[in-house]
Structures are given as C-alpha cells and as structure tokens.
Amino acid sequence: MVLIRDVLEADRRATLERLAALSGDFDRIVDASRDSNADDEHDPEGATIAYERSQLDALVQQARVHLTEVEAALARVEDGTHGTCERCGGEIAAARLEARPTARTCVTCPSR
Template sequence: MRTQTKLTAAGLRHFEKLLRDQRYDLDIALGLIGTTLDGVIEARNSGTADDEHDPDGPTLTMEWSRISGVHSDLAAKSTGIDQALARIADGSYGFCTRRGEPIGRERLEARPAAELCIDCARELESQRRA
C-alpha cells in the first residue's frame, strides 16, 4: 500500500475548482430536469392527458417516476459536492471520514466528492451486498 499524504494548498484549490465546476453543471441539470418534472406533474394534475391508453409511449406516471428518480440522484450528488466543499473549508477534505487517513489523489481525481478512502468504500459496498 502506498503512503498517502495531505493535499497541498494548490491541490485543495484544484479540487475546489473541480467541485465548483461540477456543482455548476449539476445546477444546470437540476434546473432542466426540474422544469421537465414540473411539466409532467402539471400534465398529470390537469387530467387532460389520457396517457394510460397510449400504447406507443410511457405513461405520465412512468415518466414522472423516471424523472423524479433522476432528479433525486442529481440532488444527492449536489449535496455530496456541498459536503465536500464544506470539508475543504474546515480543513478535513481529502481525509477519510471513517478512518481519518488521507484519501488517495487518484480517487479524488475520479470522485472529487469522495469522503471515504478506497478501502472503506469497498468494505461498505461489500457489506451492502451481503
């Protein structure tokens, strides 16, 4: 196992920019999906759309379910980014929230909002599968 080191100030700035860029993109996606979700909700509530009898497409209920799931996933990612930015602000970014050890830079490059080192993430994933 390689020795992990604390991020430098330049490294922290790099990840903060990466996180802020991701947050910006997520805000745009959330706005777009929110507008789409509002349209589906409005169509469902208006009662004018007879989508239950359209054999060629998904029902409004199915579409609402799909879009709300995507919206929830995006909102969760946004929350994760906010938490990572808070860790940058309080000086705990780059350290595993479970063991306190530094998270590898390669992992942070792949998942800038990661709060667990790869070993803890794998351990928790295997527990979920069991």
C-alpha cells in the same frame, strides 16, 4: 494546476443547471397532464405519463443527492479535511479524489 475547489464548484454549477432543467421538465409534464383525461395507462404507443413523471422524479432526486455530496465536499475543503478518510483518518489517494472528488473514504474503508 486545477484546484479541487474549482472542480467542485464547476460540478456544483453543472448540477444546479441540471436540477433546474429536470425540475422544469417535471413541471411541464405535470402541467400538461393536469387537465387531460387521457387514458395513458393503456396507450400502446409508448411510455405512460406516470412513468415519465416517475423517471424524472428519480433523476431530480439523484441530482439533489449529488448536490448535497458536492456541497459537503466543499465544506471539507473549507475546513481542511477534504482528502482525509472519515472512517480511518488516513489520506484518500489522489487518484480516487481525481476520479471522485466527493469521496469521503479511502479505497480500503468501504470494502471493510
């Protein structure tokens, strides 16, 4: 039987690894363009450095938000409230938690 804590811990580790890789990619792009005077804004060959930086920054931010959600879910596991809807206090369906272990609300509450 797979425990929710194990699923969340694995997700946390994977997210930290992803965040480290994305941050490293971002730093490499910034470092590579630091001493360059290339006019990448008018480069017909493809995406600009600014676009790539922006795209990586968005992915880094997304990973940070997900990490926050995973850590909050782990805290709910610790305090015994994981699986309880934050809005109505009802039980969150097992299928929802299996699909989205960080879920904080039951299926009906977000649609209200």
